[in-house]
Amino acid sequence: MAEREKIIKIIxxxxxxxxxxxxxxxxxKKSLETVLVGENGNLDSLGLVNFIVALEEKIEDQFKTxxxxxxxxxVLSENSPLRTIGTLADYISKKLExx
Amino acid sequence: xxxxxxxGLLISDFTIDNLAGLLNxxxxxxxxxxxxxxxxxxxxxxxxxxxxxxxxKYDFALVWTRPQAVIxxxxxxxxxxxxxxxxxxxxxxxxxxxxxxxSQRVRFCxxxxxxxxxxxxxxxxxxxxxxxxxxxxxxxxxxxxFENVSHLPNIYTLDAQRWxxxxxxxxxxxxxxxxxxxxxSNEVFIxxxxxxxxSIRGLTGQAKKLIIVDLDDTLWGGIVGDDGWENLxxxxxxxxxxxxxxxQRALKSLTNRGILLGIVSKNEEKIALEAIEKHPEMVLKLxxxxxxxxxxxxxxxxxxxxxxxxxxxxxxxxFLDDNPVERARIREALPEVFVPELPQDKxxxxxxxxxxxxxxxxxxxxxxxxxxxxxxxxxxxxxLQKKIGSVSDWLKTLDIKVKIEPLKTSNLERVIQxxxxxxxxxxxTRRMTETELLEWVRQxxxxxxxxxxxxxxxxxxxxxxxxxxxxxxxxxxxxFVLSCRVMGRKVEExxxxxxxKYAKSAGxxxxxxxxxxxxxxxxxxxxxxxxxxxxxxDTNIFFWDMKKNYPLPDCVKVExxx
Numbered sequence: 185m186a187e188r189e190k191i192i193k194i195i196x197x198x199x200x201x202x203x204x205x206x207x208x209x210x211x212x213k214k215s216l217e218t219v220l221v222g223e224n225g226n227l228d229s230l231g232l233v234n235f236i237v238a239l240e241e242k243i244e245d246q247f248k249t250x251x252x253x254x255x256x257x258x259v260l261s262e263n264s265p266l267r268t269i270g271t272l273a274d275y276i277s278k279k280l281e282x283x
Numbered sequence: 284x285x286x287x288x289x290x291g292l293l294i295s296d297f298t299i300d301n302l303a304g305l306l307n308x309x310x311x312x313x314x315x316x317x318x319x320x321x322x323x324x325x326x327x328x329x330x331x332x333x334x335x336x337x338x339x340k341y342d343f344a345l346v347w348t349r350p351q352a353v354i355x356x357x358x359x360x361x362x363x364x365x366x367x368x369x370x371x372x373x374x375x376x377x378x379x380x381x382x383x384x385x386s387q388r389v390r391f392c393x394x395x396x397x398x399x400x401x402x403x404x405x406x407x408x409x410x411x412x413x414x415x416x417x418x419x420x421x422x423x424x425x426x427x428x429f430e431n432v433s434h435l436p437n438i439y440t441l442d443a444q445r446w447x448x449x450x451x452x453x454x455x456x457x458x459x460x461x462x463x464x465x466x467x468s469n470e471v472f473i474x475x476x477x478x479x480x481x482s483i484r485g486l487t488g489q490a491k492k493l494i495i496v497d498l499d500d501t502l503w504g505g506i507v508g509d510d511g512w513e514n515l516x517x518x519x520x521x522x523x524x525x526x527x528x529x530x531q532r533a534l535k536s537l538t539n540r541g542i543l544l545g546i547v548s549k550n551e552e553k554i555a556l557e558a559i560e561k562h563p564e565m566v567l568k569l570x571x572x573x574x575x576x577x578x579x580x581x582x583x584x585x586x587x588x589x590x591x592x593x594x595x596x597x598x599x600x601x602f603l604d605d606n607p608v609e610r611a612r613i614r615e616a617l618p619e620v621f622v623p624e625l626p627q628d629k630x631x632x633x634x635x636x637x638x639x640x641x642x643x644x645x646x647x648x649x650x651x652x653x654x655x656x657x658x659x660x661x662x663x664x665x666x667l668q669k670k671i672g673s674v675s676d677w678l679k680t681l682d683i684k685v686k687i688e689p690l691k692t693s694n695l696e697r698v699i700q701x702x703x704x705x706x707x708x709x710x711x712t713r714r715m716t717e718t719e720l721l722e723w724v725r726q727x728x729x730x731x732x733x734x735x736x737x738x739x740x741x742x743x744x745x746x747x748x749x750x751x752x753x754x755x756x757x758x759x760x761x762x763f764v765l766s767c768r769v770m771g772r773k774v775e776e777x778x779x780x781x782x783x784k785y786a787k788s789a790g791x792x793x794x795x796x797x798x799x800x801x802x803x804x805x806x807x808x809x810x811x812x813x814x815x816x817x818x819x820x821d822t823n824i825f826f827w828d829m830k831k832n833y834p835l836p837d838c839v840k841v842e843x844x845x
């Protein structure tokens with residue numbers, strides 16, 4: 185559980201960084217319900233690239249493990265774990281348990 | 284000037300939207316609003332003035348390319364193919380020729396230097412060997428870029444190598460490149476934002492001109508009033524003492540490029556000055572300071588008074604004080620003054636000072652190097668005035684000479700500097716680039732003069748600009764610009780006399796000056812109200828009937844080198 189909290193903090197840190205370069209109306213809210221991709225998703229393609237790269241870097245710094253989010257075909261599916269911040273945190277948590 | 288929002292166009296061969304976003308959201312003045320060009324359009328945008336990107340008007344452009352994207356020979360060289368360095372440099376020249384088109388389309392253009400990812404180790408130990416190593420070749424093409432751009436008006440290269448060095452390993456992330464064609468990490472873009480903004484401030488006359496320093500625990504360790512000058516921590520076999528000496532050296536080095544120093548300190552003046560004069564490790568001497576206010580009064584008030592005495596504005600000041608409470612006080616009381624944070628660790632003082640971006644300027648004139656001396660001469664003039672009493676008697680003792688010269692290559696830089704940063708004695712506050720001014724002067728029936736002012740204490744330098752335009756039977760004074768360091772010395776009246784003589788030779792019936800008010804040029808209005816010209820309040824125009832002579836002040840000698 186503590187690990188999930190750490191992951192959520194990392195995701196929120198990445199959002200803070202990303203918001204520095206986004207126009208006001210495009211900035212992401214730091215909430216588990218925030219929709220990242222898919223219908224009503226807040227990230228465009230460039231935003232997603234920036235988000236994923238920064239996230240993978242911070243996960244590696246914190247947990248000393250490399251995870252690659254785009255490798256998994258599930259990520260690009262309709263039930264993508266990138267759908268919301270909450271689902272993303274769960275997905276990363278599971279990935280870290282397996283590694 | 285800084286309240287205006289500057290519109291910029293970012294031109295790049297890589298995805299530069301991250302930089303655009305960071306620039307647009309950055310709170311530090313000036314505020315900018317940037318757009319980017321479509322991907323893969325660098326050369327069309329540079330070469331085609333009718334490209335859709337130019338439908339909007341921009342204040343500035345940034346052209347940031349990877350060398351391999353615009354210099355074909357360099358792309359080959361990155362693959363270790365055999366190259367011809369002369370051919371490569373020719374391609375650099377062609378690229379710079381394309382860049383030169385931007386001089387006409389924007390007020391200023393920034394071109395970051397070329398860098399390659401740090402993981403490119405190239406030939407290893409042969410890297411610096413001429414015409415072999417990547418490092419060497421990259422240096423050569425950058426040097427060619429810098430030299431070519433230095434001849435282009437309004438275009439400035441920025442040091443991207445420094446941004447990359449500051450960020451280190453994280454400067455390049457291959458994942459960002461492969462996924463989004465983003466050539467640099469955001470940490471590099473953040474450094475770029477700071478330098479771009481510093482450059483715009485420099486170009487719009489907002490560079491800081493005066494550093495005001497505190498004394499105790501800022502220029503030396505300890506409290507001189509309590510400890511005595513002999514016990515101050517300064518120099519010696521003491522790492523903190525050495526840090527203070529280096530901080531003073533860094534301050535002194537800045538005076539060599541025209542930045543003035545002043546002191547505002549809560550101390551007994553006599554005790555503080557004695558420390559400066561007598562401590563054997565003091566690098567800074569009294570003659571390094573343009574002025575000081577050392578007393579027990581409020582520092583904010585002291586800063587205001589000192590700045591007024593030096594004929595500068597608060598927006599010209601950078602204030603350095605070790606005490607965070609004093610820093611906060613000045614930030615609150617005097618928001619125009621720049622008050623950087625100083626670290627608690629004194630060993631970081633010199634490096635913090637040398638890293639400040641607030642002094643960036645687009646050019647240096649010979650006057651920058653003698654500015655402190657000019658202010659010391661001014662102190663001596665004021666001492667003389669106190670002795671003599673009457674201003675008009677005092678002016679006669681100064682032996683004021685005004686040398687009039689035309690605009691030429693050797694004074695153009697200084698003229699542009701003066702035109703763009705003078706606020707108080709400025710009739711129309713026209714801000715122009717070199718290209719714009721030269722274009723204006725080229726037109727018939729327009730004349731511009733530069734004025735150099737000297738007196739028996741020294742040379743004030745090129746401090747005045749006068750321009751007149753003849754339209755039919757009227758002569759209009761367009762530019763009437765005078766540095767505040769020579770205001771009130773009858774140079775203003777001398778300038779009007781020059782304009783009058785020119786108008787007379789052109790046979791006009793009337794000479795006029797239209798005053799355009801700004802927040803800062805009331806002193807100019809006050810002069811014209813006393814000038815003898817007739818004032819029309821509705822149009823803000825001052826008229827002179829050419830049937831009357833406009834005399835030259837008797838305390839001024841004019842040397843015309845027309």
